[in-house]
Structure formats: C-alpha cells, structure tokens
Amino acid sequence: PESPAPTASLTARSDALFKRAQQVIPGGVNSPVRAFKSVGGSPRFIARADGATLTDADGQNYLDYIGSWGPMILGHNHPAVRQAIQDALPFGTSFGAPNEREVLLAELVTRLTGTEKVRFVSSGTEATMSALRLARGFVGQTEPGRKYTLKFRGNYHGHADALLVEAGSGLMTNATSLGGAAPSSAGVPPEYAALTLVAEYNDAAGLDDLMAQRGHEIAAVIFEPVVGNAGVLIPSADFLAALHRVRGAGALLIADEVMTGFRLSLSGATGLLGLEPDLTCWGKIIGGGLPVGAYGGRSEIMDFVSPLGPVYQAGTLSGNPLAMAAGLATLTELERDPGIYTQLERYTAALGAGLSDLAAQAGVPITVNTIGSMLTAFFLEGDVQHYGQAARADTAAFSQWFRAMLAGGVYWAPSQFESIFVSAAHTPADLDFTLSAAQSAFTHLKE
Numbered sequence: 139p140e141s142p143a144p145t146a147s148l149t150a151r152s153d154a155l156f157k158r159a160q161q162v163i164p165g166g167v168n169s170p171v172r173a174f175k176s177v178g179g180s181p182r183f184i185a186r187a188d189g190a191t192l193t194d195a196d197g198q199n200y201l202d203y204i205g206s207w208g209p210m211i212l213g214h215n216h217p218a219v220r221q222a223i224q225d226a227l228p229f230g231t232s233f234g235a236p237n238e239r240e241v242l243l244a245e246l247v248t249r250l251t252g253t254e255k256v257r258f259v260s261s262g263t264e265a266t267m268s269a270l271r272l273a274r275g276f277v278g279q280t281e282p283g284r285k286y287t288l289k290f291r292g293n294y295h296g297h298a299d300a301l302l303v304e305a306g307s308g309l310m311t312n313a314t315s316l317g318g319a320a321p322s323s324a325g326v327p328p329e330y331a332a333l334t335l336v337a338e339y340n341d342a343a344g345l346d347d348l349m350a351q352r353g354h355e356i357a358a359v360i361f362e363p364v365v366g367n368a369g370v371l372i373p374s375a376d377f378l379a380a381l382h383r384v385r386g387a388g389a390l391l392i393a394d395e396v397m398t399g400f401r402l403s404l405s406g407a408t409g410l411l412g413l414e415p416d417l418t419c420w421g422k423i424i425g426g427g428l429p430v431g432a433y434g435g436r437s438e439i440m441d442f443v444s445p446l447g448p449v450y451q452a453g454t455l456s457g458n459p460l461a462m463a464a465g466l467a468t469l470t471e472l473e474r475d476p477g478i479y480t481q482l483e484r485y486t487a488a489l490g491a492g493l494s495d496l497a498a499q500a501g502v503p504i505t506v507n508t509i510g511s512m513l514t515a516f517f518l519e520g521d522v523q524h525y526g527q528a529a530r531a532d533t534a535a536f537s538q539w540f541r542a543m544l545a546g547g548v549y550w551a552p553s554q555f556e557s558i559f560v561s562a563a564h565t566p567a568d569l570d571f572t573l574s575a576a577q578s579a580f581t582h583l584k585e
C-alpha cells in the first residue's frame with residue numbers, strides 16, 4: 139500500500155482526525171498516554187509502520203522508539219510475522235474452540251522459560267489479574283486468611299482494580315487530583331485498594347520488614363523484575379534476594395514480565411536475573427503485535443484454574459489463531475537468532491552513552507538507565523533506583539525535549555515515566571540520526 143502523500147501542514151490530517159476522535163472517543167484516544175497530554179502538542183495518527191519507521195496521516199516519517207509500547211521487538215511489519223498471519227488468515231479468524239497454534243505457542247513458551255503450563259488471555263491486564271486470582275485461590279485453599287497482595291510503588295500491572303494502587307505508567311504521567319494516593323484511579327473502592335499493600339521498589343529492608351509484619355496475610359507479591367513503568371529501574375542484588383525471601387513467608391511470587399518477557403532475554407528478566415517466580419505473566423512480545431497475554435507456572439498451581447480447578451478464568455478470543463500465529467513467528471525468530479539480543483543491548487548502551495554525553499555537553503542534567511533494549515533518560519541529576527527518585531524528574535524539560543525530538547523526526551515515548559524500546563530494525567544510521575536530533579533538542583532546551 140502507498141503511504142499518505144505529505145501535506146503542506148505537517149499535522150493537518152492528524153489534527154483533523156484528533157478533533158473528530160475527541161467527539162466520539164474520550165480524550166480522542168483508546169489508551170491515555172497516547173494523547174500527548176503531559177508533553178503537549180497533539181498526537182500523530184499513524185497510517186503505517188514498517189521496520190523502525192512510523193508514517194503518520196500527513197505522510198511524515200518518524201523513527202520509532204515505542205514499538206507499540208513493547209511488542210515490536212523485531213520491528214514493524216516483520217516479513218516472518220506478516221507471513222505467519224497471512225498463512226493463518228484464510229483458515230478463519232476465531233473459533234471459540236481449541237486450535238493447534240495454541241499448543242505450539244504453549245510448547246514454545248514453556249520450553250523457553252522453564253514454566254510448566256501457560257494459559258493464554260488477550261492482554262497483559264488479564265494476565266496479571268488472573269494470576270492474582272489464581273494465587274489467592276491456590277494459597278487460600280489451606281490459608282484462607284491470606285487475602286492481601288503486595289506490589290511496589292510505581293510498578294504498573296495493567297488496569298485491574300486490585301492493581302491500580304500507587305501504579306506507574308500513565309498513572310504517573312497523567313497525575314490527577316488523586317495523585318500518588320491509593321487507589322490511583324477513581325472508581326476503585328478504597329475497600330478493594332485496602333487489600334493491596336505497597337512497598338518501595340529496591341528497598342530490601344523495607345520489604346523484609348513488611349513481610350515480617352504482614353507476611354502471614356499475604357497471598358502474593360507481584361513485581362516488575364525490571365521496571366519499565368516508572369521509567370527504567372534496575373533491581374539491586376539485595377532487593378532480588380529479598381524478593382526470594384517472600385516465599386519463606388508462604389506468599390507466592392508473581393513476576394510481571396509483560397514488558398520484559400522475551401525482551402531482556404529468551405527467558406525474560408527472571409531468566410537473566412536468576413529469579414524463580416511461582417507464577418509469571420506475559421503480554422506484548424508474546425503476541426507479536428496482536429492482542430495476547432499469558433500467565434503460567436508450575437502444574438500444581440496452574441491446574442487450580444478452571445476447568446480442572448475452582449479458580450475461574452475464561453476468554454472469548456483467548457488463543458486466537460491469528461494472534462497465536464504472530465506470537466509463534468516472533469518467538470521463533472528470536473530463538474532462531476539470539477544474536478538479536480546482543481545487538482539490541484549494544485545499540486541501546488550506545489544510545490544511552492551518546493545521550494549522556496550530549497546532555498553533559500549542553501549542560502542539561504540527565505540520568506540514563508538502560509538494560510537490554512530498554513532505556514529511560516530521566517531529566518534529573520543523581521541515581522534513579524525507585525519511584526520517589528524518578529518522580530523528581532523535570533517533566534517540563536523532558537516535554538520540551540520530547541517535542542524537539544518529534545520535530546526532528548524521532549518518536550520518543552511521550553512520557554518521562556516510560557521506557558523506550560530499541561528494536562532489531564534499528565540501524566547504526568538510525569542511532570546517529572537520533573543522537574543528532576537529541577543534540578539539537580538538548581541545545582534548544584538551554585536557549
């Protein structure tokens with residue numbers, strides 16, 4: 139298909155679409171951070187995506203660092219993924235009955251991650267929500283008093299009620315009058331939120347203390363093994379050890395690998411960091427750009443899910459054949475060429491080092507956190523290891539820098555509190571282009 143022909147105004151068609159969208163969709167968007175509310179300007183409506191390039195409705199090209207917020211690790215419109223979807227398409231788009239591709243993807247995921255069983259759902263939110271219910275149900279069969287969940291400040295696990303407590307991602311970006319108070323969203327009764335305890339990420343002593351006091355009431359501890367949703371936060375060795383200790387208190391450990399799964403390695407962040415969770419949640423990459431989530435763990439726990447067990451969970455489109463095909467093709471490609479991870483890490487580290495140098499030259503304080511293909515440039519001075527430190531960032535400076543980057547043809551994440559993602563489609567020339575745009579954006583900030 140042809141890309142839209144460039145218009146005279148750089149944003150005329152996007153602006154017109156945004157105006158229409160606002161009439162019929164709240165805020166004109168179907169997910170809040172897309173609205174550019176915190177960074178200013180109006181969102182670009184994307185007409186096509188190929189490799190590392192997004193083309194908007196006005197025919198403008200942008201070098202993409204969002205990758206659909208994580209799924210597109212191979213780049214957009216990857217030939218193997220497109221072919222897999224095309225191969226599946228003539229056979230029907232949804233059956234509401236089992237199909238072979240579900241078995242193939244489940245076999246692949248369990249083999250790569252060392253999990254025994256997985257259940258597919260349609261989003262990351264469904265995965266974490268279901269894993270939590272399963273954990274409560276499983277632990278509750280012998281200890282019904284364990285009703286509480288523990289999560290970490292600034293970690294985001296999707297938008298289920300129980301997890302919208304001191305949450306990161308869009309809740310950090312679009313801070314409302316509810317601010318950082320629990321719950322993070324209107325419509326979540328405080329009685330629900332009261333069942334979710336919150337601890338500071340990367341605070342091993344704080345976690346140990348909380349577990350010592352309340353451990354006997356906690357069914358599960360859910361965490362991002364590497365945080366992307368407060369911007370990138372890397373877990374310390376102490377903190378990882380404290381996470382492992384929660385099992386000593388009888389709570390299940392739920393790793394939310396919706397963002398990091400198959401991104402930081404074929405066995406995710408948990409594989410990379412040597413963590414052994416009881417349950418793991420996936421999303422994003424596992425669906426290759428189509429709607430898929432999954433949760434999995436030991437058979438003993440997973441068999442507690444319906445139809446074998448008493449914990450109910452279902453889905454009309456779960457195991458959708460097109461989505462399974464896209465996920466299978468993506469994971470197969472990653473397994474076929476594990477060199478992808480080495481390249482991603484190298485490019486991301488180079489991008490991080492380049493940004494740090496350019497900011498220093500321009501006299502703009504930034505702290506860059508990177509791991510694998512994830513990167514956040516926090517506009518502040520000093521270490522960023524937890525939510526409180528991330529929240530000190532100069533969001534006004536970030537917003538100005540974001541707008542300059544966009545004007546320079548680079549589509550960075552439109553929020554200070556998100557990770558950007560380098561994909562296998564980015565080239566050294568793309569990195570040079572990005573750093574050159576960044577240099578002028580940093581210089582512009584000081585003017």
Ligand code: PLP
Nearest residue numbers: 261262263294295296396397421
């Ligand atoms: N968990 C994590 C770590 C995420 O990053 C996200 C989404 O960004 C979710 C859960 C929710 O996934 P979804 O947006 O597919 O519901």
